[in-house]
Amino acid sequence: MTELKYLGENQFEGLEEVAAIARSVAWGAADILRSYYRGEPHTGDLNIENKKEGPVTAADIAVNHYILDNLQAAFGTQDFGYLSEETYKFQSKGVLSSPLPEAWIWIVDPLDGTRDFIDKTGEYAVQIALVYQGSPVLAAVAWPETEKVYYATKGGGTFVETRDGLITQVQVSDRNKLEDLSIIVSRTHRDDRFNNLLQQLPCKNLKYVGSVGCKIATIIEQEADIYISLSGKSAPKDWDMAAPELILTEAGGKFTYLDGSALKYNRGDVHQWGCLVASNGHCHDDLLAQTKQILEKVDG
Template sequence: MTRTLLSVGNGILASLHTIEGTPVEDLLAIARSVGWGASKILRAYYRGKSPDDGSDQDLQIQDKKDGPVTAADLAVNQYVLERLQSALGTEHFGYLSEETYKASQSPFPQSWVWIIDPLDGTRDFIDQTGEYAFHLALTHNGRPALSVVACPELERLYFAVLGGGSYVETPDGTVTQRHVSTCDRPEDLTVVVSRTHRDGRFNQLLQALPCQNQLAVGSVGGKIAALVDQRADMYISLSGKSAPKDWDMAAPELILTEAGGKFTHFNGDPLRYNTGDVNQWGGLMASNGVCHDHLCAEATRLLTELDATR
């Protein structure tokens, strides 16, 4: 179903009217504009060009503890922070970004916090798989309320506001609502998986689950896009020596749940953001929701058995 921008805005306003004095439809317009702007920058760097003048541009890859960082990450991060802070200020909104976060950082005191991943899937970006994304989420007291996930190489921008549904926008301005699949047999579900970030314990869990159909996609944003586009039904994250971070999960979570899916820890607890620890430890499951509780319980049982034999 394709809707006009006005009708999408009216649906959203039925849930939230204003945030710190700014109409939600205005905040969403800012976030979508920022998402398209970030996509333009990322696409230029992906092709080895400067987004400013089209000249050749080196990615300037830096290897860091949590993975590589490129000139594209830094350029998008600067662009997003400048756009948001210029429009909204820093009194009522906090800004948690992958590229500016410090390990000693306490939770932001503001109840409204923007969580930014300028380039989700940096390894895929470097390896030229095309499966990278941009994430932007506005959280309220630790839970997502508005989000954008842009997949630049697909030329798609996914967005959602709490209570307003999940949508995808294309460069020509067409906006279409998204819904997860209704597949209700665990053995028929397709699990979207990473090509990397998979240790032996995680692979053993995947092999033991009833759902054996798999689709490989790079970034978390791309994985959740696959769920709301009904190309897959389920995604699992399992921390090991490291864990996914707030900026990996906050924006994709709302895109999925507003499309009718579920995204929780294996024990059913919701994810919490801006807690002071940006790591999302343990097992996380995102799904179309139909078999969610059963599969969370099954994953917990299988992990207990696997750990007992290690």
């Protein structure tokens, strides 16, 4: 069993060893998704089911089993809790009335961007995060169609690994004028309130990408600078944000609520309500202030 200890002041013993296991699991999950994506015979039909929270496929379920089986084999269930998109709905009928009791929680999205997976945009991801007392300390985000895994540890930076095993540290862009920054948005899921916000922000360059993990990867690849999540009738969940948050912040970016406070996970309600803002960090406070001002007018 892999040992992992909190030493105080955001210092952890054994975190790099745990990250290596998570990275390996992310690669295996990516391979499973790629086989389903290509319709390889041994994987079978996608069996798409349209649920209230969005579509679910056989690929989601297969990868969920693979990730949880491997993580639980490595870390057990005594000290580690597990929160997964595909399993939470069976706990208290989909509404966790209280946080999971463990200090260490694995938060897993086996297939982020299921709609993009079905529509064959290539913009889907595997997201695995380990949080300690509500804050992410380790993350792996696999973008299967680019054959890359982005991973980060708290205080250790963000790296990208390619299929040939080459590992490179990555950093966000140094663009520091708000009007020069690019906003990364979804092709769908944009209501009138969000579109009004986009129209009034000074940054007018838009880039369209699917999965949240792919969006944040695009920011740390310096191809975009800003991502904003604005909940309406629904909101993103813990597993949408936990792993992307850490790979962004460890690459030099910022990811906060609109009031500038840090995101928190495993609070009982898995929804991340409100306005969440991710950026390359250089104009983050100005971006928060302008976004707040615009939303107050829009909502007024």
